[in-house]
Amino acid sequence: MSKIQEAVVELRHAPGVRGAAVVTNDGLVAASSLGSGLDPEVISGLSSYLMMTTNRSLAEGSYGGCSKLLVNATHGKAVFVQFDQSYLVVLFDQFAEISEADCQVDEAVVRIRRASRLA
């Protein structure tokens, strides 16, 4: 198992996390650990649509890039953390407090960044 996959699998055990994945900017799944009912292809497609749309509108407005994006929906939550060529997607259930998993997300981000650099 790669270091990135390890970090994602560990993150999956954080409270309220339904799934986590590392998706490349062009929409390929580099690593994933998702709960039942979550399809990695669907997650990567939707995530890259959201990140691309947001980044494009920010760039058009000369705002620079988006480093982190949080979506709080009626039945679930999602956090996206941008890396150089990819981003981490973490999906939470509706009752989860994202702030409670902040430490685990930050830790995973550091591990993925380190592993990406080494790679």
Added chain:
Amino acid sequence: MHLIQRMKIWKQLRRLEQRAKEQPSPSTFVDLGQVYINLDLHDKAERMADDGLALFPKSIELRQLLDCARRGLRHRRAGELRAKLTRSPSSKLFHELASIHLELGDSNALHATCQEWSLRFPDDSGSWLMLGQARLTNFYRDLAAREGQEAVQCLERAARMDPDSTRSRRLLGEVLYRIGAVNEAQKHIQTLRELDPADQEIEHLLSHVATLPDSGSDLNALLAEVESHGSLLHPTLQTVAPAQAADRSITDVRAGLARIAELHGVNRAVFIRGSKAMVKGDIRDGRDPFLRIVRVTAKAAHRFARRLDIGSAAKTVIEGDFGWICICVYGDALAAVQCLESANVEWVLGELQEIVAGALHAAEG
């Protein structure tokens, strides 16, 4: 339908589903919805129309698709209810079936159902209330005196049979004051107040009716007058209230934006509804990129959440070198701010939620 035909349709369906995902537009959703309807999958067509309307809320074709899907679902439910009523008739089933006919605007089926309902359950006032509602709908649509008379008779009968029912009295009170029988209407509304003293709406209705001049109690003459003039004499409470509510809503939003713009670290704030935007802070004009970023991201987040089946994206936060952009959306109302990292994001989101919820509440009221 033989197997090959069926396979062809399923193949076309897959292609349309793929197209709706990749190139969403009102026509792709409508095409797919129509195939679902042809396959008798009205529930799927309804979901498709809902999804489409979430992205294109102003599309008339999608509204028509939704209406068509719902009608199909109601027809199916009516069939089920008819079968159940044949086996074991009950007042509740008659009520549901009559309600469906009323929603479908199928007068003949409604009359037949109500006739059978009142024969089987003569003490139940529900059939008369339902008939009264149907007649009243026709009266408000055509302003035909005959329909008005029938409506009043049915509603009076329902009110006599069940004196504690508020629904029949409310409808009766409303039609009476609207045609000019204000004193007669007041009697029914007073009874309503006695039945439910805590209902604020009845209080408002009573005060509204008290301001209107009475034109007598000869209902036939008043109804004939309405028919010949082609208009009702007095407006409803709802038509008088929205203008006041809208003014109040704008004032509340403006005050909310001013409050939020004063929070520590907040640079700019915006409230958007439809094509109109109200701004506070450092925003040049309607083409300011901040407005576009907020709109585009909110729409993308909404689509992401819907497709992922996690409901509607109510709050979205973007973090970058520019600081934070916080967006809060409910229905068609959106409020957003751009703030520095030092701002309290939770607090800002709470304030945005207040603005949006307040605006929606005023609009619904």
